[in-house]
Structure formats: structure tokens, C-alpha cells
Amino acid sequence: MTEVFPKDTIRCDACPVLCYIKLGHTGACDRYGNLDGQLVRLDPHIVLDRAKSQGTPLVPFLEREGEWDGTLMKSPDTFVTAIGAGTTYPDYKPAPFIVSSEVEGVDMITVVTEGIFSYCGVKLKIDTDRHLGPERNLVRAQGEPVGHVTTAEYGSQMLSIGGVHHLTGGTKTEGRITCETLLDLCNGKEVALAIDDGASILVAAGKPPVVNGQQEQRMRVGCGSATIGMFAKQWFGKVDEVVVVDDHITGVLSEHQAGKMLGVRETGISIQGRRSTPGRYFQVAQPGTAWGGTNISDPLSILNPFKPKFAWPRLRLLMVSTTGEHFAYYLLDDSLRPIQKDLPPELHESVARMRENCEPALTTVLFMAGAGGSLRAGATENPVKLTDSVKHRLTRVTSGGAPAYVWPGGGITFMVDVSRMPENAFGYVPTPALVAPIEFTLKKADYAALGGHMDYVRPLDDVLREKQRQRQLTSSPQNPWPLRPSDDRDSHK
């Protein structure tokens, strides 16, 4: 993220030197520059080295202290990524790098290019039950519309950011801010977003989201009703009534099937909401940013007075959010009014267990883009054949060495988890459009068959000799090795 200083000057925060960089110049390192008022990394071409058990050519300091034997990888444990490879767009030229390497006796070809994507965006999965904003509402960055709230998923709110209409269909500023937002999200930087009639959030790939200034900790384990089902046994005998407050389905232990099965006594509780089935209430709360993603800050506000026919003084009541983050414990007084007390020690464990069953809340960023005809033409003379080859899984698609899921149907529309890609793998062009790496890996014979640019194939060693433009990285251990020839060809493990 950059801070604007004098006109056209930006402040680079890539390292503590914090250079002020004027338009068209680079910082002290000569690696970061000010291009059109944006901080860009003028990076060399990245070459991934397959990590071996003993050694890696690039080690974060001390991470492998004592293990490093100082050896280096040799091909075919080296995979040339498309990061920094350059691009052929808009010319129909062969891709910048077409690399061959022998892998377990099979000649493999990797066509390496950087795609310029106007049709691209990211899908954000934000693990939170807090209401971020109504579906279809605009998501804004720096006041500009950059996306919208889309269909919520389990325990998560979903945002769709970018896309051709925001990049090139709106005003120039909208396009520029959209491009900047996408670039930052894809490169793992933190981005501030605001949703119309909704929340302000801070999100970064692989980090917990911050909603209205509050950092999200955990994803809920289930809805209010499901939570009753999961924890009824642990509560039985220690408390007389439990209400799990939820904006979707609020659960009530004594009425719930799980409570009935255990023989929990009727308590005369009455919930303000629409009863669905016994112990399950809809519309008790609205989505919000208070208790467990509801608009409830005082849980007692959802209760009607206890029915004197069933309730009794000193009845023990636990109210808890689906994540266990919010809870309150009450005893009924002689007039059957709930009075808040400290949570008894025997209930701490069950609340803690609810919390620990909720996974860490993260923001995850999937980059999604479609490879156009000219990009495919850089790989082969007959672009549709590359598409077919990908569909038939003869060609593996990776992005910066990370596996890509290729959407069925026409074209090569792919999705990739940006956190599995090397850092700063994305760039941009002022169009505005994003520049993302894409690699197609296939057998040499298959490549020739689909009309590949065989004249341009270069041996891996040859490419690796051009060291001045290269950076060697260790491949991420969570990614399948892109060149593996024989095992399963699932591109989306």
C-alpha cells in the first residue's frame, strides 16, 4: 500500500528505507518503481525449484537452519513459471518461453506466458457470520464500485470483485481503482472495502478479516439448531435451558429434539421469532455485527417473559452465540426474571469446546480469469486445440506453478488460490487489466500434435542460463509439482 506524498510521488513500503519515489523513477533498490503513480515491482523472471528434503536454494532466514546443506536443485526439479516471462499480447507470436525438460523419461513441454486479463476478478470468501451487506449491493474501494456481495456460503460471506464491467465498463477512476484492488488482493496485500448499506472491512488473502474494526476470530461450527444438537449432551444436567442465538436458526435446548431425547424438562421459555419446528426459530435476529453475526447486543431482548406455569425460580439459563465467542449465564429470580451471573466453571468447557470447533476465520482469495484467443495462440497455432487438450486433461494449467481449476465449458477460464502462488506474482497494465502468469504443461508429442510452436521450444537448461533475469524460488510444498508426468492429472487438488 502506498501513501500519496507530493504530486506523483509515492512512498514505497517494501522495506524500511521507505523511499519516496517520483513518477517514472525507481527506489534505492532499483527493484520497485513508480509507474503511472503506482508502486510496481520490476521483477526478474521467477523460476521455481522443487524443494527437496535437504535443501532449498531460497530459504527464509533460519526457517531451515541446520538443515541446509547448500546444494542446489537441477532440472527437472526446476519449473519455469510465467511470472515475469513477458507476454505476446496483442501479437500472435509464440509465447515468450516454451521450455522442454525431461521428466522421468517423458519429454515435457511447458508453455510459459504472462496473460493480460481484462476478463478477470477475484472471489473473496470471508469467514464470518457478521452481516457484511445485502446480497447484490455494491462493494467499494476508495469510494469506487469494484464489485458486489454475492451468494453467501456456509459460515462465510462472499464478495465478487473486479470483472470486465468494473475494469473497463465504468469511469476511468473506477477502472483504475478496481485494477489496484485486484492487484493488491492477488498479491496478498490488505485492502479496505466498504459495502453499500453494510460493513467496512479489511481483507487480505490468508488473513483473518476485520469487520467494522473488529478482527474475526472463528467460523461458526453450525447454525443455532445444529449447535444444540452437537452440544446437548455436554449441557445436560449442568444447565436447565440453552438458547443458541443465530440470525438463521436460533436453537432452544428444552424444545429441541436433542433436548427432548435427553429428557430435558420444559422451561416455559418463549422466544420472539417464527417457530419452524420445535426448538428451532427463524427471524429471531437480523444479520448484524453483534452477537454471533446478529444485530442482538442484549440477548434477553429476544425473550418473552417466562411462562409461570413451567418456569421456576433459580432456573439456570445459558445464552450463547454459534461461535461461543459471546455468552451470558442467568438465574431466574423469584418473579422469574433472568438475572445475569458469572458462567459456572462446569459450563466453561462446553463454551470453550464450541469455540475450538470453530475454525480460524480467514479471507481467501481465488483469482479467476479467462485465457483469450491470442494468449492461446501464443501456445499453439490452433488455439482451440489447446482448449481441447486442457479439457481432455492432456495439458495441465498452472498459474505461477500453483494448480488451477479449469471451469468446464468453452474457453480456458481458470481459478487459482493466490496464496499458493509465489509472492507478487501479479502485475498490471494501464488498460487497465491484470497481468497473471499462466503455464501450460503437456507431453512434447501432444504439443506437436496440437500445432505447437515446435521451432521455439528451448531446453530448460538453456532458459536457466539467462540468470540475470531470473529469480529462483522454492515451490510451495502444498502444490503438486507441475511437471509430474504420470500421477493423477487433477488440476485442482
Place this chain on the structure above:
Amino acid sequence: MNHRATIRLLPATGRLHLNDGPIDLIIGADGSPTEIRTAYHAASRRFVTILDELCTELPILRSSIRAIAGSSALPGPTGSIAQCMAAVVSPYRHRCFITPMAAVAGAVAEAVLAVMTESSQLDRAYVNNGGDIAFHLSPGQSYKIGMVERPENPSLFGSIEIPFETPVRGIATSGWRGRSFSLGIADAVTVLAETAAQADAAATVIANAVDLPNHPAITRVPAREISPDSDLLDLPVTRDVGPLSAPEIAQALSSGAAVAQQLRAQPLIHAAALCLQRHALLVPVCGGGLLRPSVVPSPRCATNERYFVTASQPVSLLSRCPTEDRPCPK
């Protein structure tokens, strides 16, 4: 923990490459594999804190050494590398405007080399910080160092042999074509000194002195117009030098050489090579004054018409001339 720094071995040569922000070190060592490994680990461990150390004192390191020395309000730097930087620029405080940053590259190289030689027994080792090099030699060892006139056209114009017996353990190059700003017009001034930080500071001062004030072919721009936080403030830094006549070149080189001679007498440096538009001058003078090199097309570069310069005789900055500062017999 510093997550920016990258530490890696370079393929084939086994050299260590350390990078953090603007600091980029290439390190080589000769000795037993165990000793080299120990030295590399020591270098890496020392390296990862350096940028943060320096950046905490950046405002003071970017201040004029005269201001630092003359003001009780300005506390001197406290970090060991920062103190070394201030110490080696201090002798120049009455000569010209200079800040401790003039010696940053050499001082960093020196600090990293120091932990390597403390931790292990090496035959020889060097830490090259973008052309500013600190090196270690054990008895019987020497380094041969090639000199490049222009960074973008890396062909050697001469080489220097540095044996154990000389006190030289640092070499640095400064010029307007390099990464740092220069107030002068030298393409490159290479200095040999006892330490890399001393060489770095001296190369800056001598390169600034290779100059033709007010010459129309020279384009100068206030440093802050290019880099808003430059320690050189609004001093005019050289951005372009048009073609100069042979007498002009000789004049500019001579002004630089005069400064180099003074520094050598103090003694702050051991030797210097000054290059400007394919002419070189050596201090101590050797081989008949201004070198008039023959320009020959490089066989490697013949196709793209790049040329490299060969001195008519091999350049040896350390050749012991019987009469030292006077031309030595051919």
C-alpha cells in the same frame, strides 16, 4: 524476524547471495566446505538485521557529517555499521558536503565480512556489495579484480592483483552511471583502501572531483528532483555527460587525480583508477600518465557494435614504481 531478506546460494559457483531491500551482497569464500558453510551461516545471521539497524538511524545517516560533528543537538549514530560510516566520512568534513551514506555500501560489506572471518578459518573471502568489496586474504593468497568502466557495458578495462602483503582489503567504485548519485562526471572511479568503507567514501569524493564545472555538455539536476529523500538535498547531480574533447577529459581527470593524490598522502587511500570517456588515469601515476587506450571491437560483442577498452599495457595499480608518484619507466 525479518521476512524480506532472501538468502540463497547461486548455482554453479556456490556463492552466497543476500538481498534485503536495496542491499544486495554477493559473497564468495575459499576454504574447507565446513568453514565456508559456517561463514555463510554467520554472514546470513548478521545480514538479516542490517537494514533494520540502518533504517532506525536513517535521518542522522543522511545528515551532513559536518552538522553531526558540530552539533550537540544531533546525536552521533549508535549502530556499529552507522558508526563506521560516520567515522570514515569524517576526514572529509572540511573538504566537501558528505554524509555517512557515502560509505554505506562499503561499511555493510565490511561488517558482513567481519563475522565471516571471526567465525571460521577461510583462505580468502569477499563480500561484494554492488561493486564495493570487502575482502579477506590469508598469507600466500591474492585476489585478481577486474575493473569495469560502465556498468551497462560490462567489459573489463583493466585488472588489479591484490596479494596478501598489501594492506588493501577494500575496493569501491563510484561514478555518475552507477546506482548512487555523483556530483562529478567520472564514468568510474575505483579506489583501493585498507577497508571497504574507506574506499567507498574516498571513491565518492574523488568521483565528485572529476568534473568540468559549468560545462554545457553536462546535464545536472538537483538530487531531490529525482529522489525526494536524497541525502544530497538540492545539490546538482550528474544525469548526462555529452561527448568531451581530449583536453577536457584530461582536465577533468586531473582535477580528480589531484584530490586522489591528497587522499593518498594522508593516507586515506592506497590507489585509485579514474575513468572518463574511455580514458583512464591512475593514482599513483604509472605507465606514462593519461592512458590512451586502443579501442578494439570485442569479439564477443562484434554483432551489436559494442566496444571495450584495452589499456595498451596491463594495468597494475599496485605496481611498485621506484619513484612512486612520478611516471614509472616504461
